[in-house]
Amino acid sequence: MIADVPIREIVVPATLDEAAEIMRARAARGASVSFMGGGTDLGYGNSPERVDTLLKTEKLTRVVEYAPSDQVVTVEAGLTLGALQKTLAAENQRLALDPPRSELATLGGLLATNGYGPLRTRFGTLRDLIVGISIVRADGTVARGGGKVVKNVAGFDLPKLMVGSLGTLGLIATATFRLHPMSERREWHAVATRSLRDVRTLCRALLDRRLEPSAVIALADANACATYVLFEGFGAGVESQGAKLREVARDLFGGNVSRVDARGGVDAAALAEGARTYGNVRLRISTPPAFIPSLEHDILAPLRSAYRECRVVLYPTIGATFVGGFPREGDRFVSALEGARAAAEAARGNLVVVECAEPSLRERIDAFGALPDSFPIMRRLKERFDPNRRLNPGRFLGGL
Amino acid sequence: MILRTAETVDAQRELAAIVGSENCIVDPAELRVYECDGLTGTRVRPLVVVLPATTEEVAGVVKIARRYGLPIVPRGAGTGLSGGALPVENGIVIGLSRMHRILEIDFENLRMRLQPGVINLDVTKAIAAHGYYYAPDPSSQSVCSIGGNIAENSGGAHCLKYGFTTNHVYSATVVTSDGDVVEIGSPCSDAVGYDLMAALVGSEGLVGIVTEAVVRILRTPEKTCTLFATFPSTDEAGNCVSGIVAAGIVPAAIEMMDKLAIEAIVKSTGVDWPLDVGAALLVDVDGVEAEAEHTAAQAVEIARASGALEVRTPRDERERQLMWKGRKSAFAAMGRISPNYYVQDGVIPRSEISLVLREIADLCAREGFRVANVFHAGDGNLHPLVLYDGRIPGQAHHAEEVAAEILRICLRHGGSITGEHGVGADKAAYMGEAFSEADLESMNFVRCAFDPHAIFNPGKVFPTPRLCGDRAGAYVPHATEISEQAGRG
C-alpha cells in the first residue's frame, strides 16, 4: 500500500534497460506507475489515485562512474545515500547532504522529494549539487539533461527541474552529483538559547561576526529552546570560529557554549534527526528567516495544542521548520493545520504535510495548500511529460 | 529588406501607444544598435525595438505581439556572446534597459528585489558598504544586466565555490506569452510544486520575460587571500589545480592563463607579470580569517611542489585588484596581439585540462592558427581564443571551424559545449551533437509548458525549429484541476 492505496503489481528491474522496458510495456497497457526507493517518504504528498504498478529501484544500485579528481559521481537511482557516502569516504569526499535516514533513503527518492538536512545552510539542496540526470519518461523514452561537468549551460536544466517532482514527470534513472571534500575537522557546539527570538538573534550575530557555520539547528520545546551550531573545515578555522561563538553567546545571553559530540553523549545531528522523523503526522513550514521570532506565537503554539505530543526542529538560517508528532482527534487538528497554513502563507511562506499516516486525517487535508499563480505552467509541464497522467497520478500539488 | 505592411504599421502604432513613441524605435539608423549582441558577426534588423518601463507595459507589448503574430526577442544589455539577443527578422525586440531600479534591499532575509535592467555590479555596489555582496560575477559584470544573467545562468570566476546565477535567485516575476504576469519560485526557501526557477534560469529568453527578480545576497567573507603563480607550462599549472583540489581546499576561484594570454595582458595593461613563463594561475581563497590564511599557505606550498617558477602574494588590496584587473581584461587585451579572435567556451572534466590543452594546441597548429587560453580552471571551463586576421579572405570562417572542432574535443572528453556563454543562435547547431533527439524533445517540453505559442526567441538553442504542436494522447485532468481550486492564476 502507498498511503492506503492498494498496489496491483510490484516490479523490480535489475537494470536500467529493464526499467525502460517496463515503462514502455505499462504505457502500452495504460497502467499507472509509482516509484519506490528506500520507502522512507512514501507518505509524502497526497494519496495517489491508483497504483497499478509499483516500480522499486532497489536493484538499481550501481555507482556508474566515480572520478575523485573531478569530484563528480554518477549513480543509479536506487543506491542509498549511506552506501554512496561509504564509497566516497574512501577518497575523503562526500555528497554534502544530510537528510534523515540516509542509510535507507535512495538518491532517486531524495531527488524526487527534495530531501535535505541541516547542511543545507552551507551547501544548499540537491538542486545545488546535481549536475546531470537521465530519466525514463512515461512512454519509456530515455532522456538526459546536464552532463558530468560541474559547469554547464547547454540547454534547459532538466536535472534541477526533476528535483522535488515527486515521481510525476518520469523515473529518475541515474544522477550525477558534484562532491565536496571531507572536512579535516567538524565541531558541534551547543548554545543556551531560551526562545526562538534568541535563536534568531544568534543567527544574526553569527552573520555579523562573519562566522560561516555549516549547519544551525534549533530544537524548540514549548518552553525551552536549544541551538546547535556546526563548524567544519581545517583545524585553524574551526577553532577560531568556536572561540568567536563563545564570545558571541556570552555577550548575547551571558550563557555557556559547550562542545558537544556523540561520544560525549550528545549527538546534535541525531537529536535533530530524531525530531524530524518523530510521530506519524509531520509538517514542514517554510518562512523567511526573519519571521522566526513570530513563529512560536503565530504558528507553533496553536499547532502544538493540536498534537497529543510533538517535536519541533528548525534550520533557522534557512527558514525551515519541521513539526512531527501524534495528532489529537481529527477536527481539532484539521483546523489548527488550516490556521497554521494561513499564517505561513501570510508570511509569504508555506506549509507542506510531508507525512500523514493517519488514514482518517489523510483524506481531510491537502498536503500542499494554496496553488501558486504559476500553477498553469506546472500543469502544462505535467501534460507534456505525462500526457495520460499515469505517473503517480494525484499525488502532487493540485492533483498533478 | 523588411516589409512594412499595413498590419505592421498598425502594430507599431499600438506599441508606441503603450511605451510612448520615444521608446518605440523604428528608425533604421537607430535600429542598428540593436542588430546584434556581443556576437557581433551576425546581424539582423528587427521590425521594432520597444523599451518598456514597467511590468504592465511589458505585458501590454506581449499581448500586441501575440495578436499580430510577431515573435519577441528579449534583450538586456546586449553583451551576450552567443547571439541570444540577436533579433528575429520582422520581430519585436523588448529591451529591458529602462527597468533598472533596485526595488528592495532586505538585509534581514539576505534578499534583494531588482528590476531586470539593473547592472550586475550595481547590485554589489548598493550593499558593499554594509558588508554584503551578490556572488555571481561574470567578467562583464560592469555592463551586463541581471535579466541577461538570469537568462544565461551566468557564472564568473568565483562560481567555483559560490555557484552560478541559478544558485542565487529565489523568485522572479515573469510575463508569459499570453501577456500574463506570473510569479515563479518563492521568496522563502522551499517553493511548492515543480521547481520552475530551475527551468527559467538559463532558458536564454525562450520562456518569458523577467521583469523582477528576488536574488540572494551574501555577507562579504572576513578574509580573501590571493596568490599568483607562474609555471613552465600549462602541465604544471594543471597539476597545481588538481593538487589544490585534492588537498580538500575549495578555492573561491582558480583562473589559468597561458603564455600568449599573459603576453597580451602585459602588453595591454602593463601589469608586471613575467613573459618568460608558460602559464600562470590566479587563485583566491576566502572565508573566516584563520581558515583563509591556512588554506592560502597550503596552496602556496602545493604550487611550489607542482613546479611553480614564482609565487606572489599581493601586499595590499590595491595590488590584489591589479592582479584581477589583469585577468579580467584578458579578452579585450587580445587586440594587442591579433587583429581578430574567436572566443570559444567549452567545458571538460578538470583533471583533463593539460591533456585537452595540448590537443587544442595541436589542432590549431595543424590548421595554422595561434590560440591563447585564459579560463576558469577550477571548474574546467575553457576559453580558447582562436586568433586570426579577418582581412585575409576565408580566415574568419576557417577560425570558426577550428573553434567548432574544439567543442568536439570537449564533447569527446565528456564535457559540454558551453559553460557560461550559452547556446543562443551561435551554438544551436551543435546541440544535436551534445544531446539526443529525446533529450532535446524533453527540453522542448519545458519550453512549451511556458510558451505554448513559441513566440519567445524562436530559432535559438534548438538545432531545428520546434513548435509546440499537439501532444500525443489527450491529457486527463484531475478533479481538482477542473474545479475552482486549480483554475486560479
Ligand SMILES: Cc1cc2nc3c(=O)[nH]c(=O)nc-3n(C[C@H](O)[C@H](O)[C@H](O)COP(=O)(O)OP(=O)(O)OC[C@H]3O[C@@H](n4cnc5c(N)ncnc54)[C@H](O)[C@@H]3O)c2cc1C
Ligand atoms: C567581455 C565579456 C566578458 C564576459 N564574461 C562573461 C563571464 O565571465 N561569464 C558569463 O557567464 N558571461 C560572460 N559574458 C557574457 C554575457 O555578459 C552574459 O551572458 C550576460 O549575462 C548577458 O547579459 P546581458 O544583460 O548583456 O544580456 P543580453 O546579451 O542582452 O541577453 C542575453 C540573453 O538573455 C535574454 N534576456 C535578457 N534580458 C532578459 C529578461 N529580462 N528576461 C528574459 N530574457 C532576457 C536575451 O533574450 C538573451 O537570450 C561576457 C561577455 C563579454 C562581452
